[in-house]
Amino acid sequence: MSDMQFKKYQHIERLGTPATEGILDGTVYVFDKLDGTNTSVYLNDSGEVEVASRNRVLTPNTDDNQGVRAHILSDSRYKDYLAENPTHRL
Numbered sequence: 001m002s003d004m005q006f007k008k009y010q011h012i013e014r015l016g017t018p019a020t021e022g023i024l025d026g027t028v029y030v031f032d033k034l035d036g037t038n039t040s041v042y043l044n045d046s047g048e049v050e051v052a053s054r055n056r057v058l059t060p061n062t063d064d065n066q067g068v069r070a071h072i073l074s075d076s077r078y079k080d081y082l083a084e085n086p087t088h089r090l
Contacts, residue, residue, distance in 0.1 A: 006050065006057050039068050041090040043082045049073060 013019045038054040051058045051069040058069040072078050082088060 005044070006052050011054075039065065039072075041072055041078055041082070042088070043079075043086050047083070047086075049079050049082060 015023070040052045042050055042052075044050045049072065051072050053065050056062065058064060064070055078090070082090075
């Protein structure tokens, strides 16, 4: 199996703060960030899809972050993709 475990999602700094000074120097890659929820999706060591927020794994007993866990688990394309690419994290 892939030995994939929960990883805390990296905090994203806002441009224009001292922490981001010089960040736009050189080659820059920009990716969309959708407001509402931070999510990661991966296969756990048992081959099951795990859905996590920035700070924790989402379970049936936790807040679902705007319904993202239910959505991902209801769409087989996530599990199909991760089964073919078990080291990927979405």
